[in-house]
Amino acid sequence: MIAGQTLRTTVVTRDPESTRALAASLAAAAQPGDLISLVGDLGAGKTQFAKGFGAALGVTDTIVSPSFVLMAEYRGRLPMFHIDLYRLADAAEAMAGGLIDERQAEGVTLVEWAERLADAMPAERLDVLIDGTGDDPRRITLVAEGPGYARYMQALAAAATATGAKESGR
Numbered sequence: 549m550i551a552g553q554t555l556r557t558t559v560v561t562r563d564p565e566s567t568r569a570l571a572a573s574l575a576a577a578a579q580p581g582d583l584i585s586l587v588g589d590l591g592a593g594k595t596q597f598a599k600g601f602g603a604a605l606g607v608t609d610t611i612v613s614p615s616f617v618l619m620a621e622y623r624g625r626l627p628m629f630h631i632d633l634y635r636l637a638d639a640a641e642a643m644a645g646g647l648i649d650e651r652q653a654e655g656v657t658l659v660e661w662a663e664r665l666a667d668a669m670p671a672e673r674l675d676v677l678i679d680g681t682g683d684d685p686r687r688i689t690l691v692a693e694g695p696g697y698a699r700y701m702q703a704l705a706a707a708a709t710a711t712g713a714k715e716s717g718r
């Protein structure tokens with residue numbers, strides 16, 4: 549990574565509605581081909597994030613974890629592809645299962661348990677790292693990996709001005 553191309557910020561949310569609202573703010577920046585990696589423990593809020601993101605894209609279908617299929621597709625302003633790698637044995641299995649699909653170039657792809665893909669995950673993406681489970685507040689760290697993803701930080705800054713929810717640059 550070239551210095552200056554990684555942008556990082558942390559937001560604290562205290563309820564699932566706030567996590568969904570954060571995701572909705574970010575969805576304003578979504579463009580075709582975008583990739584969002586959702587990382588956090590069981591019950592951290594990755595699917596809550598996907599629900600908020602999808603709602604802001606205009607997805608009207610109910611978004612649930614795609615437990616029995618590797619990928620679910622929803623219609624919105626852009627197509628949204630929702631992948632859950634929890635049951636994945638290894639990256640090779642994902643590739644064999646057609647995880648990277650040419651249709652994703654036309655939409656935005658959200659990947660739960662993205663760390664299971666390790667180096668097979670494209671390097672340019674938005675990382676959403678969710679720390680906390682249960683009733684605890686969530687520390688949600690957003691990392692723009694690659695210059696194209698800085699626009700998510702701009703969308704967040706615009707929304708944070710309105711809500712006052714943002715913590716400064718950590």
Ligand SMILES: Nc1ncnc2c1ncn2[C@@H]1O[C@H](COP(=O)(O)OP(=O)(O)OP(=O)(O)O)[C@@H](O)[C@H]1O
Binds near residue numbers: 564566589591592684
């Ligand atoms: N601040 C918060 N943000 C998100 N979810 C929260 C928050 N506080 C409590 N919760 C609760 O935590 C749970 C998060 O569940 P969710 O399915 O989104 O997790 P997940 O990370 O997708 O888990 P899994 O790895 O099992 O797919 C929900 O029951 C939600 O109501």
Ligand SMILES: [Mg+2]
Binds near residue numbers: 594595613660
């Ligand atoms: Mg989930």
